[in-house]
Amino acid sequence: MTTPTITDAARRISAQLAARSNPELAGLPQTLCQALKVQEEAGEMAQAVIGVLGQNPRKGVTHTWCDVVNEAIDVAMSALVLAETIQPGQLDATLADRLDYLRRRAAGSGAPDSDHTPASTPDTSGQAIHADLRPLADFLAANPDVRGDISHCVFADGDQAGIAEITRLAAALDVAVTDHRGKPPTGDSTHFYAQRTFGRVSFQASYITDACMADHAARTSYISNVHVDKTAVAA
Known part of the structure; x- marks a missing residue:
């Protein structure tokens, strides 16, 4: 089974919404409703954050950080569906242009260019942990009071x-x-x-x-x- 890209999924959802939408809301009203959907999903993400922190004394802890991530993905997907609705068939090009702009803006502020910075993954192997323990052993040997x-x-x-x-x-x-x-x-x-x-x-x-x-x-x-x-x- 081939996993669809996020833009493929956004196009499919946009087409499904167009096919099942209220014909009386066709055009600008439908576009405005989808714009409001992005805000609705952002509100649900905020609610999940409050649920993680237990900041509602009546409810306590009701969510996990996984819930926050899922809601954040819903926000991103709703935004892409909105973009496909406003500019049909241009989502890939629109997304690529925007990502390139954001990359250049980040590079202009002094942030490293991720395209040229090799990704580093923490080494959690036994040898790496042993190597980290040796400086600790040396420190304890030099500081017997610790x-x-x-x-x-x-x-x-x-x-x-x-x-x-x-x-x-x-x-x-x-x-x-x-x-x-x-x-x-x-x-x-x-x-x-x-x-x-x-x-x-x-x-x-x-x-x-x-x-x-x-x-x-x-x-x-x-x-x-x-x-x-x-x-x-x-x-």
């Missing part, structure tokens, strides 16, 4: 994947998975740890369930709206 542990927070797409990763790390460390009390996790556990001590240094991997993170975000969503009256405290 103490601390090495922590690794697991981020995953869902609790099943997160707990599976902690279980895998625990097996590699030859330790048992524990909860926040240091005991075997139960069905109600929200924190999962795999920790092993190497002399005076310990390595700990942790995973916190999505529900626990959402609850924490909801409980702290009011923080930015509450301020201490320092004059009253001083009095």
Whole structure:
């Protein structure tokens, strides 16, 4: 199955809307409605951001950053459909011209030209991590008063994947998975740890369930709206 390009999809959606639209709104009214659709999608993206931050005290945390990305894509698609509606058959050329303008404007402001800058992908291989640990070991050797542990927070797409990763790390460390009390996790556990001590240094991997993170975000969503009256405290 061939994946259509974003402009192919925009043209198809534009044609579908034209075929199913209200004939009484043909012409300028239909174009204005599609322009308003872009604003509607932008509003839904803003709502998703508010839902991620839990800034609606009545609802709490209702969205994820994946929801924000999806809504942002809807905004972009609605804008392309609008462009195809206003200038039928010119979307590829219009988009290419606009992207070239934006690239040149960014380059004029001192930003690197992405066409000539090789993409860099973080190296997360074992050898790269070992290489990064050596300077840390040298620093600790030169600063014996500095103490601390090495922590690794697991981020995953869902609790099943997160707990599976902690279980895998625990097996590699030859330790048992524990909860926040240091005991075997139960069905109600929200924190999962795999920790092993190497002399005076310990390595700990942790995973916190999505529900626990959402609850924490909801409980702290009011923080930015509450301020201490320092004059009253001083009095």
